[in-house]
Amino acid sequence: MQGPIGDDYRVLQIHPTLRCNLKCPHCYSSSSPEEVAELPLDLLRQTLSEAFAEGYNAVGVSGGEPLMFSSLHGVLEQARSLGMVTTVTTNGLLLDRKRLRDLRELVDLIAISLDGIEASHNRMRGNPRAFELMKKRLEDVRDAQVKFAFIFTLTMHNLHELEQVASFAVEQGASLLQVHPLEEVGRAQSLLAGSSPDDLELSYAFLECARVKQMYADKLQLQFDVADREVVRDYPCKVYADERTDLDELCRQPLGDLVSTLIVENDGFVVPIQYGFARAYGLGSLRSDSFRDLAARWKADVYPSFRQLCRRVFEQMVATASPSLPFTNWYGLVMESSYTSTS
Amino acid sequence: MAQEAARGSAKLWDRVFEAEPPTQADLSKAVTGARESYRILRWWKYGQPQIDRIKATLDVRTDLAGSVIQDILNAGGGNQRASVILDAFPYGLPKVEGVQVNVTFEREINR
Numbered sequence: 001m002q003g004p005i006g007d008d009y010r011v012l013q014i015h016p017t018l019r020c021n022l023k024c025p026h027c028y029s030s031s032s033p034e035e036v037a038e039l040p041l042d043l044l045r046q047t048l049s050e051a052f053a054e055g056y057n058a059v060g061v062s063g064g065e066p067l068m069f070s071s072l073h074g075v076l077e078q079a080r081s082l083g084m085v086t087t088v089t090t091n092g093l094l095l096d097r098k099r100l101r102d103l104r105e106l107v108d109l110i111a112i113s114l115d116g117i118e119a120s121h122n123r124m125r126g127n128p129r130a131f132e133l134m135k136k137r138l139e140d141v142r143d144a145q146v147k148f149a150f151i152f153t154l155t156m157h158n159l160h161e162l163e164q165v166a167s168f169a170v171e172q173g174a175s176l177l178q179v180h181p182l183e184e185v186g187r188a189q190s191l192l193a194g195s196s197p198d199d200l201e202l203s204y205a206f207l208e209c210a211r212v213k214q215m216y217a218d219k220l221q222l223q224f225d226v227a228d229r230e231v232v233r234d235y236p237c238k239v240y241a242d243e244r245t246d247l248d249e250l251c252r253q254p255l256g257d258l259v260s261t262l263i264v265e266n267d268g269f270v271v272p273i274q275y276g277f278a279r280a281y282g283l284g285s286l287r288s289d290s291f292r293d294l295a296a297r298w299k300a301d302v303y304p305s306f307r308q309l310c311r312r313v314f315e316q317m318v319a320t321a322s323p324s325l326p327f328t329n330w331y332g333l334v335m336e337s338s339y340t341s342t343s
Numbered sequence: 344m345a346q347e348a349a350r351g352s353a354k355l356w357d358r359v360f361e362a363e364p365p366t367q368a369d370l371s372k373a374v375t376g377a378r379e380s381y382r383i384l385r386w387w388k389y390g391q392p393q394i395d396r397i398k399a400t401l402d403v404r405t406d407l408a409g410s411v412i413q414d415i416l417n418a419g420g421g422n423q424r425a426s427v428i429l430d431a432f433p434y435g436l437p438k439v440e441g442v443q444v445n446v447t448f449e450r451e452i453n454r
Binding site: 013028151153154155156157158159160161162178180183197200201203204205206207208209210213223224225226227228230231238261273274322323324326327330331 | 349350351352354355357358359364367368370371373374375377378380381382383384385386387388389
């Protein structure tokens, strides 16, 4: 059965810690080596079980650097035992053979950050050897036969590097290249202000993605995370903006049928859509209530206003459509609106 | 962190085509043409790779690709610049060599 926006997967993304071995200027969660707190394994195990019961069938572990999270194995093991699909998003520097041995049976896909050619990547990662060290690990990843993807953060200034990034991805045997526009949240809000690509740059990026896609048609999947206003206009359900008169009935469905992705933030607070979403639209904290209880309350109390928020963003998107600038970063728009919009 | 002034797209044109990026009208035409063959039907959040990893986000309608390109060529009506823009994004064209010839032509008309 498909999820609320037409996907086969309903995703729970967990940020169990903000601890990281790097301190990237574009990090949306402001992770760093100074952060030490972690979510407890027992809490996450219970959350996974209850989320699974609510229809979530995929879990993504992010961070912080998930490979620095002491209970990563336990979380993935629990997800696997439930039959969930699993992904881990990492900067790749800690993917040694031992960790890969631990992960190989538990992870469907490892996503590795790659922010451009070597010099750009190192600058974005705040480490002069980040690229070299990450590249060195890829041989072990291939040996472990774990599928992996690269994530490229598209800024206003780096589209010209996409072809080289794709070439590197193919050369290294990646299955997928995710191209995601920079969002000015977290540390990027102050350190990379003005660097997120505007709609004009997204149009060029679409064309470049299509060109690169054609170059590597059979060798690499390309995922470009922008919303096409025309698709949104035709399928408002993809942005939770379809007009429904049966909200009461909808609220009786499992939460996974109503919203995906759902995020567990590093302090245990659960929000829809993405990390940092306004907590007024959130479910609440797992430290005070179970996932099951949070889900029940959210469906009754918050879901209608969440849909109203999405509807307002939808109307704004459709109203600003133009033939040359059809694309926009829906995540950025809805996130910003979650803070400025009143329900 | 120092901010870079130039757009990535401008650097792309400079590096690949040695020309200025196209006008808004040309861009519109190229985007419209490309969207006939490639359609973004789903967008994911940062750090969440497309899980099924088999289904492409940019769906290719190969059955349409050839005719779409032909339509764009016809719409160009002999306008050299429009042709060049098309060649910058040769969706559906079977032979890459043909593109390279036209890129040379782009350089000549911009000098």
